[in-house]
Amino acid sequence: MKFVNKILGLAALLTVANFIGVSTSYAADPWAWRATLEGTSSGQAMSMPTALYVDVERQRYYVIDSGGNRLLSFSREGGFLHTFTAEGKLQIPYDMVRDEKDLLWVIEKGRNSLTSVDVKSKEITLHTLKEGDRTLVPDRMDYKNGQFYILDKASGEIAVIDGNLSVNKWISCPECVSGIVDFKLTNDGRLWALDQLGKKVVQFDSGGALTKSFAVGLQVEFPVSLAIGPADNAYVLDRHKGNIAVFDAQGEFKYAFLGKGWSRGELYYPIEILFDPWGGLCVVEEGSGRVEIFGR
Amino acid sequence: MLHYHRMVVIFWLAVVLPGAAAAAENICFDCHDKGSFSGNIVHQPLADGQCKACHNPHVAHFKGLLEKEGADLCYACHGKEKEKFKEGLVHQPVRGGKCLACHEPHASANSGLLKSNLDKICFSCHDKLPQKYGHTHSPFAKGQCFACHRPHQAAYGQLLKDEPDKICQSCHKPQDLQQGHADYPGQLRNCLSCHNPHGSERKGIVRNVLHAPYAKGCKDCHDQKGTQGNTQSCLRCHEKVATEMHARHSHLTGKGGNKCVDCHSPHAADEKNLLKGSQVEVCRACHRDTMARYADKLYKHPEAKAGTCTSCHEVHGSNRVAMLRGDGNAICTQCHETQGKFTHPVGEKILDARTGQMVTCISCHLPMGSDFKNELIYSGSKDLCVQCHKRY
Structure with missing residues (x-):
């Protein structure tokens, strides 16, 4: 009987220890592969894609195939739709948006231009962004309420630009070690940005004032892009580790x-991460020439 | 009565046993010449006759009958240092656990059980550093490396004790500095932008190579308030660099108005590209994690080992991933001509089954460093091949 009691006691102890162990470990990864956007259906694999634009209205994905100097569109289900090459005129496209007038705005690194493309009339117009004698070097972009948000690589600041392509406001991060390397706008007007060398996530309110920041350096080596998920969880893409680190709204590392x-399901030189409106977490892989979409 | 005897025995054991142990240690010196283990400074365990603190007198796994290998042995006592030496930038021998690169384990004539004079130890590895200049900075001439550097780890580049300007001002009084720089526009700062802290052939240890506008004066780049010109002010003259920057990836990155000065000195430097230090030092300033990741790999490409990053990477801008100078084949076959002609099929027509991308040398090799021979990404015996050849 004594022996049985001992075994029962030991089992109870192990159960408690196991419970403590589980409760102190990090949350498990809930993400699973859902689809891959790849260029082979177009007759040519993508070469160094650099960005993804999600057209909510048309329920399409647009992939900027930077090495192929073209834009590829895909259905919401991930099926290939069209290739747009602008008759071979694009020079190192890097990022894009579509405005309410149906114009595509493409950042072209090769010509340092925010290029407008009217697909119907096939009209392509180059725009070199300037403020006084300062020439901007567009890198990342977004578009909201008639305004362009352009990351100027030359300064590491975000220029808020109106429809006439005049700079209305600058959003800068005084506490960042390096300049901003990526940013995302949320529906409530906040802007989240990433400080690459400082390894920090920063948040600005709709007026452009810095409201929050937290460090991600213990988990991340070379942050290159971020996405903001439900409950303000920040997803930070690590280009060199090839993984995604998730932090809660307080900046606590989750998993x-x-x-x-x-x-x-593996990443090689990933370059951008973003959420689509259908719950997918999309990762643009420059090194593997594809976009992988993960879902819960 | 029994209780009394027990007390006596315990007292006897307490007094006699430590002495007996020390006496037992002294047996070592019956064979090993004690004179070889003497010096001004003797390692505490040895001074206490505790040879067994490090050595097993009968059998051991490691050479010298040591209980543990490398730094693990030292950290058995110096536990606090073990944690401290993980912080910030860590000196390579420390990172590699090679305490004996600088320290004697038993005794030494030098404090800190150093193997020899400080400068001799430092120059034994830093052998490319000139030991003497036309004008040599006094602490350097006296071999006082620790005047500016820390030996194990530091929060600042080049293992500096503090921010460079603060180190300079710890000896050079501000009023003296101001007198010597009467024409300096604005507040004096960034001493290393003009001065080599070890020495140079120029008076005032101004670095040997001067930026042409700086040689003429300050006005080409600074306004009357001393404000420096922005990136574009550099690129107006360096047009080729401006073109290189218009690439998919560029080093036109970071904070502030002038990105060029992150890597280049606008005033003076030790070599013609006006870099702020050696290539590897300049690159490490931002890519510290990358360097650390590959630092202790068993197999490293000679160029990576030598720190000549530009053999493979562009420095201003590149349209390639990782800012490579060419695609993953062209860049390797610059040197590895034979492998370019006779190897596993590579090139545009050979596609990686996993991604549809062109198979290149770097599909299998990781030149920065790997734990597998020939800098392979996985073990070459099988693991590497089955990545693509699933039925192998």
Whole structure:
């Protein structure tokens, strides 16, 4: 009987220890591969894609195939639709948006231009962005309420630009070690940005004032892009580790998932991360020439 | 009565046993010449006759009958240092656990059990550093490396003790500095932008190579308030660099109005590209994690080992991933001509089954460093091949 009691006691102890162990470990990764956007259906694999634009109205994905100097569109389900090459005129396209007039605005690194493309009339217009004698070097972009948000690589600041392409406001991060490397706008007007060398996520209110920041350096080596999920969780893409680190709204590390590699569900030189409106977490992989979409 | 005897025995053991142990340690010196273990400074365990603190007298796994290997042995006592030496930038021998690169384990004539004079130890590895200049900075000439550097780890680049300007001002009084720089526009700062802290052939240890506008004066780049020109003010003259910057990836990055001065000195430097330090030092200033990740890999490409990053990477801008100078084949076959002609099929017509991308040398090799021979990404015996050849 004594022996049985001992075993029962030990079992109870192990159960408690196990419970403590589980409750103190990090949350598990809930993400699973859902689809891959790839260029082979167009007859040519993508070469160094750099960005994804999600057209909510048309329920389409647009992938900027930077090395192929073209834009590829895909259905919401991930099926390939069209290739747009602008008759071979694009020079290192890098990022894009579509405005309410149906114009595509493409950042072209090769010509340092915010290029407007009217697909119907096939009219392409180059715009070099300037403020006084300062020439902007557009890198990342977004569009909201008739305003362009352009990350100026030359200063690491975000220029808020009106429809006439005049700079209305600058959003800068005084506490960042390096300039901003990526940003995302949320529906409530806040802007989240990433300080690459400072390894920090920063948040600005709709007026452009810095309201919050937290460090991600213990988990991240080379942050290159961020996405903001439900409950303000920040998803930070690590280009060198090939993974995604997730932080809650207070900046507490929750978990990391994916890893460096070439197979499905692995990332090789990823460059951008964003949420689509259908719950998908999209990762643009420059190194593997594809966009992988993950879902819960 | 029994209680009394027990007390006596305990007292006897307490007094006699430590002495007996020390006496037992002294047995070591019956064979090992004690004179070889003497010096001004003797390592505490040895001074206490505790040879067994490090050595096993009978058998051990490691050479010298040591209980543990490398730094693990030292950290068994110096536990606090183990944690401290993980912070910030860590000196390579420390990171590699090679305490004996600088320290003697038993005894030494030098404090800190150093193997020899400080400068001799430092120059034994830093052998490319000139030991003497036309004008040599006094602490450097005296071999006082620790006047500016820390030996194990530091929060600042080049293992500096503090921010460079603060180190300079710890000896050079501000009023003296101001007198010597009467024409300096604005507040004196960034001493290393003009001066080599070890020495140079120029008076005032101004670095040997001067930026042409600086040689003429300050006005080409600074306004009357001393404000420096922005990136574009550099690129107006350096047009080729401006073109290189218009690429998919560029080093036109970071905070502030002038990105060029992150890597280049606008005033004076030790070599013609006006870099702020050696290539690897300049790159490490931002890519510290990358360097650390590959630092202790078993196999490293000679160029990565030598720190000549520009052999493979562009420095201003590149349309390639990782800012490579060419695609993953062209860049390797610059040197590895034979492998370019006779190897696993590579090139535009050979596609990686996993991604549909062109198979290149870097599909299998990781030149920055790997734990597998020939800098392979996975073990070459099988693991590497089955990545693509699933039925192998």
